[in-house]
Amino acid sequence: MEYILTADALSKHYGNFKALDRFTMHIPKGSIYGFVGKNGAGKTTFIRLICGLQKPTKGTYTLYGTKNTHKNIGMCRRRMGAVVETPSIYLDMTAEENLKEQYRILGLPSFADIPELLCLVGLNDTGKKKAKNFSLGMRQRLGIAVALAGSPDFLVLDEPVNGLDPQGIIEMRELILKLNREKQITVLISSHILDELSRLATCYGFIDNGRMIKEIGAKELEAACRKCIRIQVSAIKPLTLTLDSMGIDYHILSDTMADVFAKINISQLALALSKQDCDILSVTEREETLESYYVNLIGGARNE
Numbered sequence: 393m394e395y396i397l398t399a400d401a402l403s404k405h406y407g408n409f410k411a412l413d414r415f416t417m418h419i420p421k422g423s424i425y426g427f428v429g430k431n432g433a434g435k436t437t438f439i440r441l442i443c444g445l446q447k448p449t450k451g452t453y454t455l456y457g458t459k460n461t462h463k464n465i466g467m468c469r470r471r472m473g474a475v476v477e478t479p480s481i482y483l484d485m486t487a488e489e490n491l492k493e494q495y496r497i498l499g500l501p502s503f504a505d506i507p508e509l510l511c512l513v514g515l516n517d518t519g520k521k522k523a524k525n526f527s528l529g530m531r532q533r534l535g536i537a538v539a540l541a542g543s544p545d546f547l548v549l550d551e552p553v554n555g556l557d558p559q560g561i562i563e564m565r566e567l568i569l570k571l572n573r574e575k576q577i578t579v580l581i582s583s584h585i586l587d588e589l590s591r592l593a594t595c596y597g598f599i600d601n602g603r604m605i606k607e608i609g610a611k612e613l614e615a616a617c618r619k620c621i622r623i624q625v626s627a628i629k630p631l632t633l634t635l636d637s638m639g640i641d642y643h644i645l646s647d648t649m650a651d652v653f654a655k656i657n658i659s660q661l662a663l664a665l666s667k668q669d670c671d672i673l674s675v676t677e678r679e680e681t682l683e684s685y686y687v688n689l690i691g692g693a694r695n696e
C-alpha cells in the first residue's frame with residue numbers, strides 16, 4: 393500500500409508528560425483517515441508536529457516518502473494543507489481577499505483559480521461580506537479554502553465539525569467527500585464525534601494517552617461492529633466450550649457474558665448448557681456501534 397504519511401515511534405514530551413508516546417500511524421494515499429481520540433489524547437499534538445509547528449522529542453514521521461529530518465521536508469509540506477484548531481483567516485477581509493493574501497504568502501503566480509476554489513467550498517456568492525460576519529461553518533469552509541491554496545493533495549483537518557450546527561455538519565461532510573472523490577485529496581480528520589466520522593472515513597486510527605491503540609480499515613471495522621447476540625450465563629466456561637464445539641465465533645466480555653457472532657438455536661444451546669449445570673440468564677440481540685467499539689478498545693488498552 394502507498395502511504396502519504398507514516399509515523400514511527402514518534403514522541404512529544406512536555407517535561408515528564410508524554411503527549412505522544414512512541415506513536416505510529418499509516419495514512420494510505422486516497423483515504424479519508426478518521427483520527428479518533430478523546431480530549432487530550434494527543435491528536436492536535438500529532439497534527440502540530442506534522443505541520444512543522446512543533447518538533448518531536450524522539451522518533452520520526454515520513455511525508456511523501458521524505459523523513460521529517462531531511463532538508464526537503466519543507467517542500468513536501470507544501471503539498472499538504474491544514475486547518476489546525478481555529479481556521480487561519482483574517483476576519484476583516486472577504487473570502488476572496490483572504491485567499492488572495494494566502495496566494496501572496498505562498499508566492500503563487502496568479503489569482504486565476506480563486507473563483508473556482510471559492511465555488512468548491514460554497515463561498516462564491518459571499519461578495520463583500522467580511523469573514524467576521526460569516527457563520528462558523530462558512531469560516532471553517534474558508535479555512536479549508538485557504539488550506540487548499542497551492543493545490544495540496546493532502547488535507548489535515550483538526551476537529552472540523554466542532555461547534556457546527558447540523559446544516560454546517562452536512563455541508564462540511566459533503567465538502568470533504570467532494571475533495572476526496574473529485575480532487576483525489578487524501579484527508580486526515582481528527583474528531584471525537586464518531587457517528588459523523590463513520591459517514592466519511594475509509595480507515596481509522598484510535599489514539600489514547602498519546603499512543604496508537606489500533607488502525608483499522610472501515611470495512612474491517614464494519615465487520616467488527618457486526619450484529620451479535622449477547623448472552624448472559626451463570627458460568628462462562630460451559631458456554632465457551634459449547635460454542636467451540638459448535639464452531640461458533642464469540643467474544644468474552646466478562647465471566648458471565650459473551651457476544652456470539654452467529655444465528656444460534658437458543659433452545660439447543662440451553663439444553664447443551666443445562667447438561668453442564670449452566671443457565672442462560674439473558675439473551676439480547678445487539679449491534680456494536682463505532683462508539684461502543686471505541687469504548688471497548690480504549691477500556692481494553694487501559695487494562696493491559
Ligand SMILES: Nc1ncnc2c1ncn2[C@@H]1O[C@H](COP(=O)(O)OP(=O)(O)OP(=O)(O)O)[C@@H](O)[C@H]1O
Nearest residue numbers: 406409410411429430431432433434435436437438
Ligand atoms: N504546550 C504544552 N505544554 C504542556 N502540555 C501540553 C502542551 N500542549 C498540549 N499539552 C497536553 O498534551 C495532551 C494532549 O493534548 P492535545 O491537544 O494533543 O489533545 P487532543 O487529542 O487534540 O485533544 P482535544 O480534542 O482536546 O484537542 C493534553 O493533556 C494537553 O494538556
